[in-house]
Amino acid sequence: MESVSPNIFVYDIDATAAFYKKLGFDVAVTVPDDDGGLTFVMMTCGTATFMFQTFRSIEGQHPVVRRENGGSLLLYVKMKNIRVFYERIKDTVTVVTPLEKTFYGATEFSIQDNNHYMVTFAEDE
Structure with a gap:
């Protein structure tokens, strides 16, 4: 893969x-x-x-796909320069979890997109 x-x-x-x-x-x-x-x-x-x-x-196809926004999906995006990116977008999106250092060493923050899906951005600093 x-x-x-x-x-x-x-x-x-x-x-x-x-x-x-x-x-x-x-x-x-x-x-x-x-x-x-x-x-x-x-x-x-x-x-x-x-x-x-x-x-x-x-x-009429794929009945397993739920016909509603959001749900139990979290998109996890690894990236570089997370602090700059966070400062650039934090006032234009719904921040669910602000920028923080996690117990496993990543720097992360999470937002909710316009469809109510959660997107977490992470960088190994």
């Missing part, structure tokens, strides 16, 4: 792309839907990749 790229189901893909752009992600790939909007967006930042897909695009 070389990497993992979560495919995260959302209701508002445009708002989601805008939120992740604030975190420094760029749109790499899009797939349009039949109405002229988007049904899928792949976003990257460095070597991190997140894929976002609308719940509507899987209607």
Whole structure:
């Protein structure tokens, strides 16, 4: 295995792309839907990749995918320069856990994204 790229189901893909752009992600790939909007967006930042897909695009398929925002998913992102990044975004996002040193030696903070998913950023300092 070389990497993992979560495919995260959302209701508002445009708002989601805008939120992740604030975190420094760029749109790499899009797939349009039949109405002229988007049904899928792949976003990257460095070597991190997140894929976002609308719940509507899987209607009638994959019943195991819950049709609600948030849930028991935490995205854990390892990065460099966490303190600079934290200072840059902390006033523009919902911070769940402020910047702290953990008992296992990582410096971390967690935010809630616009879909109520939790994203933890970590650096081994």
